[in-house]
Amino acid sequence: MDFALSADQREIQALAREFAEAEIEPHAAAWDREHRFPRELYAKLADLGLMGVCVPEEYGGAGADFLSYILVLEELSRADAGVGVTVAVHTSAATLPILTFGTEEQKARFVPPLARGEHLGAFALTEPEAGSDAGALRTRAARDGDGWTISGAKQWITNGTYAGTFLLFARTDPDTPGARGVSAFLLDGEHVRVTRDEEKLGLNSSITNDIVVEGARVGRDRLLHEEGRGFRVAMATLDGGRIGIAAQALGIAQAAYDVARSYAKERHTFGKPIAEHQAIQYKLADMSTEIDAARLLVYRAAWLKQEGQPHTEEGAKAKLFASEMARRQTAEAIQILGGYGYTKEFPVERYYRDAKVTEIYEGTSEIQRLVIARSVLGLRQAERTLAQG
Amino acid sequence: MKIAVCVKQVPEGSRRIDAATKRLDRSGEGALNPYDAYAVEEALRLRDASGEGEVVVVSVGPASAADAIRKTLAMGADRAVLVSDDAAAGSDLVATSYVLANALERESSDLVVFGYQAADSDGAVLWAAVADRLRRPVVSQVAELRLESGRVRGKRQTEFGYDVIEAPLPAVVAVTDAINEPRYPSLKGIMGAKRKPQETLTLAELGIEAERAGEAGSRTVVLALNEPPSRGEARRIEDDGDAAARIVEFLLEKRLL
Ligand SMILES: Cc1cc2nc3c(=O)[nH]c(=O)nc-3n(C[C@H](O)[C@H](O)[C@H](O)COP(=O)(O)OP(=O)(O)OC[C@H]3O[C@@H](n4cnc5c(N)ncnc54)[C@H](O)[C@@H]3O)c2cc1C
Numbered sequence: 001m002d003f004a005l006s007a008d009q010r011e012i013q014a015l016a017r018e019f020a021e022a023e024i025e026p027h028a029a030a031w032d033r034e035h036r037f038p039r040e041l042y043a044k045l046a047d048l049g050l051m052g053v054c055v056p057e058e059y060g061g062a063g064a065d066f067l068s069y070i071l072v073l074e075e076l077s078r079a080d081a082g083v084g085v086t087v088a089v090h091t092s093a094a095t096l097p098i099l100t101f102g103t104e105e106q107k108a109r110f111v112p113p114l115a116r117g118e119h120l121g122a123f124a125l126t127e128p129e130a131g132s133d134a135g136a137l138r139t140r141a142a143r144d145g146d147g148w149t150i151s152g153a154k155q156w157i158t159n160g161t162y163a164g165t166f167l168l169f170a171r172t173d174p175d176t177p178g179a180r181g182v183s184a185f186l187l188d189g190e191h192v193r194v195t196r197d198e199e200k201l202g203l204n205s206s207i208t209n210d211i212v213v214e215g216a217r218v219g220r221d222r223l224l225h226e227e228g229r230g231f232r233v234a235m236a237t238l239d240g241g242r243i244g245i246a247a248q249a250l251g252i253a254q255a256a257y258d259v260a261r262s263y264a265k266e267r268h269t270f271g272k273p274i275a276e277h278q279a280i281q282y283k284l285a286d287m288s289t290e291i292d293a294a295r296l297l298v299y300r301a302a303w304l305k306q307e308g309q310p311h312t313e314e315g316a317k318a319k320l321f322a323s324e325m326a327r328r329q330t331a332e333a334i335q336i337l338g339g340y341g342y343t344k345e346f347p348v349e350r351y352y353r354d355a356k357v358t359e360i361y362e363g364t365s366e367i368q369r370l371v372i373a374r375s376v377l378g379l380r381q382a383e384r385t386l387a388q389g
Numbered sequence: 390m391k392i393a394v395c396v397k398q399v400p401e402g403s404r405r406i407d408a409a410t411k412r413l414d415r416s417g418e419g420a421l422n423p424y425d426a427y428a429v430e431e432a433l434r435l436r437d438a439s440g441e442g443e444v445v446v447v448s449v450g451p452a453s454a455a456d457a458i459r460k461t462l463a464m465g466a467d468r469a470v471l472v473s474d475d476a477a478a479g480s481d482l483v484a485t486s487y488v489l490a491n492a493l494e495r496e497s498s499d500l501v502v503f504g505y506q507a508a509d510s511d512g513a514v515l516w517a518a519v520a521d522r523l524r525r526p527v528v529s530q531v532a533e534l535r536l537e538s539g540r541v542r543g544k545r546q547t548e549f550g551y552d553v554i555e556a557p558l559p560a561v562v563a564v565t566d567a568i569n570e571p572r573y574p575s576l577k578g579i580m581g582a583k584r585k586p587q588e589t590l591t592l593a594e595l596g597i598e599a600e601r602a603g604e605a606g607s608r609t610v611v612l613a614l615n616e617p618p619s620r621g622e623a624r625r626i627e628d629d630g631d632a633a634a635r636i637v638e639f640l641l642e643k644r645l646l
Contacts, residue, residue, distance in 0.1 A: 007456075007583070008580060011574070011582075012576060015573055018573065047575065048573055048575045048576060049576030050576065053576060057577075062580060063577075063580055
């Protein structure tokens, strides 16, 4: 067993950390307050190769492994979780599925502009009445000659406003309810109209949109994977994607711990630093222990994925534990900072607001438990698979 | 145009001195000396502006210095030479400059670029010693650098304005952190660094007799190390809204204002 990162992984981690500390972290509070999507930042990330970390070089990426990508997400999220989710959705929910399921022609056409960061990618599954139960989606792709005409509304689509490529799920078979009648399509920004910016509790430097598709005509060249097999694309995408969200949660928790730890050494009460009160020491010990535990779960899941081994259960465990840990420990960080923690003078209240969503998207904690339970009990997937969208 | 850049790996975090050897503890994590990143950046810009040539990174240090060197290759340097030998450990300025000058002699570059100091030893004179050994002109504290028809022109800031100093090539320059904004290594650079030529040389391979390096080749001896004297009684001013006024009061009292 070897727990050491490779030289490449360490250098990529160092680059992401150095960049995030210099170019992201100093602005994160302002972006949060102003609800500003830092568009110019993504050009800089693209210059460094961070918009296509684990995409092979022949498709415009940097050609690093999946764990390197996870390390990058952790570092970006440590500085700003909104940036973390933007890159996570762009990479693992939009770019990687094209590499996994695309034809040679689709890979050559859609992946390089994404991997080079020329535009952002988005993943459009959720609808007003289809979240965890994504198989209930109603967006319609009606047969139209050799292609389809797509119409419908999607909700909470990360990157919607700025995306140039959408991986969008629509029902091609109106007579088959549930997951089986769904297909995956690759749409351009022009096919989509953004109707609303969501207002959120946190993640304010990321953008979350309602979108509509109004009679977009597409040919076979935009069908990803086989007709009626779109759900398989969605499930496989989320299997990997949730490792990224777990890394996001991990990064947020690490950031909260870093602030809490240094604050505890400086703040004095009753004649000594609060770090010398046992109650605070125990909190920091628990924090550090749980962060380590989450990190091991996350890196294991990432490693399994890059080794091409099954990772559904391990990814779900990593996401479940890391996200709940991040919510708990960001709250503890506020506690350690006392009243200061509740104010915007310190970033921990932002970490707390940002952490919460990691228990919701790419599969709620309830859905992760369902996935894990099915796997450990050896239960067959139900006919109408839960989407964990 | 061939440019050599001298770089050093320095310990990361706070400096610790090993009480037994009286040497800097280099066992922990190391990083590229931050001042050297400016030297690498300037060399890369000169190379890229001229559209041809080579940037070779030269270092004297332990085997672990390969990490710092890889960063320079990831930034875009073409190849690296590391002189690493147990017999070179503990070299002072005199011994290090001798080893480095020998390694540079072998490269015979048109220009040698240094960062103006190392973050661990803070000497800020190695470039002068190396230039002397190579019998080459040296321009130090360079905040702006130009190459023109076989000459190097450096601008440096002084208390009263700027000095502009010119020297014929081959020459040595030491640059400050005002000269540029070092680039981040790109992911492609990181992934490609290991495919670039990296040479590790022993003292023998450079034809250096062991007694010219390490402690044997050094002219200085560390006799003792002491903690800095305590700063005496400190007065702490907690801010109850009137801290500024109390600080002014204190400064007036000490006749500092
Ligand atoms: C900031 C943000 C960004 C998002 N980005 C995207 C995106 O880019 N693309 C996209 O497609 N979607 C996106 N989503 C949607 C997200 O994936 C869904 O919110 C999520 O899947 C949950 O669906 P829901 O909100 O409809 O909750 P529901 O499915 O309505 O669930 C409500 C509650 O019931 C529980 N529950 C549901 N079913 C079960 C069950 N079978 N057993 C036990 N408990 C159950 C849930 O766990 C939850 O607690 C985003 C959401 C947010 C908040």
